[in-house]
Amino acid sequence: MTLNDDSFTHWKNREEIAESMIPMIGKLHRERDVTILLHSRSLVNKSVVSILKTHRFARQIAGEELSVTETLPFLEALTTLDLGPSQIDIGILAENHRADDRGLSVLDFTAEAVAGATGGNKIDRREPRDVVLYGFGRIGRLVARLLIEKTGSGNGLRLRAIVVRGGGEQDLIKRASLLRRDSVHGQFQGTITVNEANGTIVANGNEIKVIYADSPAEIDYTAYGVNHAILIDNTGKWRDREGLSQHLRPGIDKVVLTAPGKGDVPNIVHGVNHDTIKPDEQILSCASCTTNAIVPPLKAMNDEYGVERGHVETVHSFTNDQNLLDNYHKADRRGRSAPLNMVITETGAASAVAKALPELKAPITGSSIRVPVPDVSIAILSLRLGRETTREEVLDHLRDVSLTSPLRRQIDFTTAPDAVSMDFIGSRHASIVDAGATKVDGDNAILYLWYDNEFGYSCQVVRVVQHVSGVEYPTYPATSV
Structure with a gap:
């Protein structure tokens, strides 16, 4: 077999270009609090190969690869502008410029597209906002990873403390180890050290105090230097306003629950x-x-076609709420061994739709089956639409939504014919439309929606926290609502 020198030379050229992009992306992030995106995927702290793979993603969606040779000029143009804190998608910039017929230079077009983030229009950099994690399980540790990742610019959210129940000897070391290594999501990207004398975990320079407490009432967060913080409750122990209000202690301004809220607690799906x-x-x-996985596609379909009624069946990976081996459980079937069985159970996602998407008047029913995989689930969304359509039209619509709409951070799209659940571990989207499995017959549509029920959901949580904290910066180019 002979090596295709032209292909290899082309690859090496693209590697060199991607390598040149890394310091520009890093400098914009550190010095100006600007996050560079490519079709809603962050390029901050990415390797050469990751940058090239992200560019190749456009081929899967649009039929042709987006080259670094096309996006580099836009990145270079951004470095010359007086930018303020923002998120800027160079993939959309390149595609919009290609479609523009005014003959503007890359610099002039870029300056116009991001005018809201430059000069007198730019917003001030926000002061860091303290965050506390109450509970440090599957979601808590992934949210911690994301918060640590996002403190690179020195602004935004700052993880200050973690609250857990005491676990005995070497508790701090063991919790740090669980943050450092994850059987599903791999190694932590960075360094982690433990200061047992101070009771802290230091992750990528972030000093995180570990507070031991059996109830919220025991804690005065100001004693640990925490002020005006957002507390993220990952335990799910309290779900109503009365129970969650226990967290509103000195140093805590707001409480965000990573489970469905009850009563008058607002249920928020970012996007x-x-x-x-x-x-x-x-x-x-x-x-x-699951609510985060189905509500964005439901909105996209309702906005375009109208939805008369629907049913969602989730095939969900097992969770810590189930037993490893058969044992007592308060639920009827969840006491049976999670790694050995498919377990029929209930889901509250269908009823939660009404809270997150009140304009959708259609009745949505739902049920769930837990299956023996550790992560990534799929929601099968069966819809009766308000008008007849075709499979091609639905796929074109959802593809466009995933690329250019305000929901592009929530909805992803795959045309891979051999996609399976493991392929979506680490996805930062709330759900991924499987084009090959989509079925449409007249006014009936069936969507297959993959979702990383751990990491994708954690990304949604962090987006909500960024929004309520005031550190969610605007994205350019702007998309139509």
Whole structure:
């Protein structure tokens, strides 16, 4: 077999270009609090190969690869502008410029597209906002990873403390080890050290105090230097306003629950109804992973076609709520061994839709089956639409939504014919439309929606926390609502 020298030379050239992009991306992030995106995927702290793979992603969606030779000029143009804190998508910049017929130079077009983030229009850099994690299980540790990742610019959210129940000898070391290594999500990207004398974990320079407590009532967070913080409750122990209000202790301003809220607690799906959060709201919920997976596609379909009724069946990976081997459980079937059985159970996601998407008047029913995989689930969404359509039209619509709409951080799209659940571990989207499995017959549509019920959901949680903290910066180029 002979090596195709032209292909290899082309690859090496693209590697060199991607390598040149890394310091520009890093400098914009550190010095100006600007996050560079490519079709909603962050390029901050990415390797050469990761940058090239992200560019190749456009081929899967649009039929042709987006080359670094096309996006580099836009990145170079951004480095010359007086930018303020923002997120800027160079993939959309390149595609919009290609479609523009005014003959503008790359610099002039870029300056126009990001004018809201430059000069007198730019917003001030926000002061860091303290965050406390109450509970440090599957979601808590992934949210911690994301918060640590996002403190690179020195602004935004700052993880200050973790609250856990005491676990005995070497508790701190063991919790740090669980943060450092994860059987599903791999190694932590960075360094972690433990200071047992101070009771802290230091992750990528972030000093995180570990507080041991059996209830919220025991803690005065100001004693640990925590002020005006957002507390993220990952335990799910309390889900109503009365229970969650226990967290509103000295040093805590707001409480975000990583489970469906009950009663009058707002259930928020970022990208869909996060703009409805009242400034003075102190307690809110990020709903469930399944609610986050189905509500954005439901909105996309309802906006375009109307939805008369629907049913969601989730095939869900097992969770810590189930037993490793058969044992007592308060639920009827969850006591049976999770790694050995498919377990029929209930899901509250269908009923939660009404809270997150009140304009959808259609009845949505739902059920769930837990299956023996550790992560990534799939929601099968069966819809009766308001008008007849075709499979091609639906796929074109959802593809466009995933690329250019305000829901592009929530909805991803795959055309891979051999995609399976493991392929979506680490996805930062709330759900991924499987094009090959989509079925449409007249006014009936069936969508297959993959979702990383751990990491994708954690990303949604962090987006909500960024929004309520005031450190969610605008994205350019702007998309139409």
